[in-house]
Amino acid sequence: MNLRQIEVFRAVMRAGSLSGAADVLHVSQPAVSRLIRYLEQKLQIVLFERTGGRLHSTPEARALMREIDSAWRSIDRVQVYAEQLRHGVTDTLRISTNLSTALELVPRAVAELKTAMPRLHISIEIATHTQITDQLLAGECDIGVAAFVQNQHPAITPHLIGEGDVLCVMAARHPLASRKRLKLEDIRAYDVISFGMETQHGKVVEGLLGDEAGLRKPTVDVRYAYVACSVAANGWGIALVDDLTVFKYRDPALVARPLAKPVRYSAYAMASAERPLSAGGREMVRLLKQHWAAATLAAAGL
Incomplete structure (x- = not known):
């Protein structure tokens, strides 16, 4: 694929139609259509299905687009670096x-x-x-x-x-907010915000709380501790987060309590x-x- 073919293919994928790609590229729709057909013949794969007057990308087209996007980001980085050198x-x-x-x-x-x-x-x-x-x-x-x-x-x-301490955060009106230190069994009785098992933070929390009988299954998943603090401060659930995030959050609506048995990260x-x-x-x-x-x-x- 040469750069012109890549440019047309990207335009069709992004626009979702031949006419939309033609408008972006300032060329005729038949010209775009001819190039896409030529590309399919050259690669010997079907890139787009045409049904009911609509264009649908195939899995092969989407896989190709991912590779092109990755290469394009590399080109962008080269351009940025060249500008820095200038x-x-x-x-x-x-x-x-x-x-x-x-x-x-x-x-x-x-x-x-x-x-x-x-x-x-x-x-x-x-x-x-x-x-x-x-x-x-x-x-x-x-x-x-x-x-x-x-x-x-x-x-x-x-x-x-560095290392830090895991803290339990919750809204100031939460029942656990009145305690000075919290045991893990205290926490298990309440709704705990999850970080997902695919994250390192989530694995730490899962390892602490386990899968014991009576443990409430998480119904809110987040990726970042700051978001968990915000959810808790607004009145839902509790979360086990790093002290660095708690220090930066600084909201009177949120309280943080240390664990009775300290956990380091x-x-x-x-x-x-x-x-x-x-x-x-x-x-x-x-x-x-x-x-x-x-x-x-x-x-x-x-």
């Missing part, structure tokens, strides 16, 4: 972080890093631990920052940046074992450790 920026640090560390920790470290290295270009993306791992392995980010990390991929180098800055960190990356890891210590010390005053 402005004299020769180094880029791509950070993928989960929301807990993105609320307080990563921004503080980034601000200090930029002060020391003003010409360094930094990009930040919010992602789950699984997404961060995939991005590191694919070379799509340089540093991944995540809390509740338990298992590491063998091709990823972890740098421990770990946070890491991760990098590919095959791609050593740049000077900016190494400094970022150092700053993350430094600011983690300061943030957890402040959080301990809750």
Whole structure:
């Protein structure tokens, strides 16, 4: 496939019709139709089913589109980098972080890093631990920052940046809010917000609460601790979250209680074992450790 064929195929997939693609590309509809037919003949696969005057993409077309989108993102990154070079920026640090560390920790470290290295270009993306791992392995980010990390991929180098305490959060009017410390059996009697078993956070919560008789099955699933805090503060359920998120949430409608038997979690800055960190990356890891210590010390005053 050449670039023109890719461009037309993407336009048809995005527009969902030949006429829509033709409008976007400023060409005639027959020209788009001819190119799509030629592409199907060349690839020897059916890309679109035409039924009732409507165009429907086949599974093969959708699979091809995913690959094209991935390649297009790479091209976009090259263009962005070329633009940076034009402005004299020769180094880029791509950070993928989960929301807990993105609320307080990563921004503080980034601000200090930029002060020391003003010409360094930094990009930040919010992602789950699984997404961060995939991005590191694919070379799509340089540093991944995540809390509740338990298992590491063998091709990823972890740098421990700190540890914290798991807290139980709930609305100020919740029955458990009057207690100073909570046992796990106390928590099991109430609705607990889930983080899903596919997330590291969710696995930690599931491991703590187990699957005992009488445990209420979660009916609210979220991906980020900050969202769980918001749901709880608005009057539904309780959640087991990291102290860093609780410290940043700071809402009088939400109360946090420690567990009677403390549960610790770990946070890491991760990098590919095959791609050593740049000077900016190494400094970022150092700053993350430094600011983690300061943030957890402040959080301990809750």
